[in-house]
Amino acid sequence: MRIIYLTGNKNKFREAQGILSGHELELKKIDLDEIQEINIDKIIIHKVKQGYNIIKKPLIVDDTGIFFEGLNGLPGGLVKWFLERLGPGGLYELVKDKSTNAHVECCVGYTNDGINVHVFKGIVYGKIVSPRGKEGFHFDKIFVPEGYDKTYSQMSAEEKNKISHRCIALKKLEKFLRGEKNGK
Secondary structure (H helix, E strand, O other): OEEEEEOOOHHHHHHHHHHOOOOEEEEEOOOOOOOOOOOHHHHHHHHHHHHHHHHOOOEEEEEEEEEEHHHOOOEEOOHHHHHHHHHHHHHHHHHOOOOOEEEEEEEEEEEOOOOOOEEEEEEEEEEEOOOOOOOOOOOOOOEEEOOOOOOHHHOOHHHHHHHOHHHHHHHHHHHHHHHHHOOO
16 A cells, blocks of 8 residues: 655655655655644644645654753744754753753654544653764754664664654554554
């Protein structure tokens, strides 16, 4: 079954292809309304329903948030706007004198009928550090996962894909799709 992956971010799509290698994914960029919300579950449900109303085919949408303990959970699902204004270094500056504990969440939404939206979440805990590394996107240069000494940006794509919040969420989706394919 071919599944449309709605995103304008080719890096997200490339990561998804590496993780969901047993499924036929098609990249499609459609500008969807992004509701302003800290809770990324609400953002995903809105995007999935809106996307399905446009293309009428099975689809996947994902969204990511980063939640800083030192900022009471901000920026959460608003991270895109914080990064646009401040960049990764500016985000680090916001918390460097507070708690640098943080977690990242990826919410993956899937529907094959536009009615039933299935949400799969991946969460990784870690710390915020001064920007390090050249690879990756978004906040990859400032996030060090728990148990590691490198930022996501300093990791190879293969290393990051094994432990990332997106990987966790997509693996949950993959398990669901296997069950759906087998009639479970």
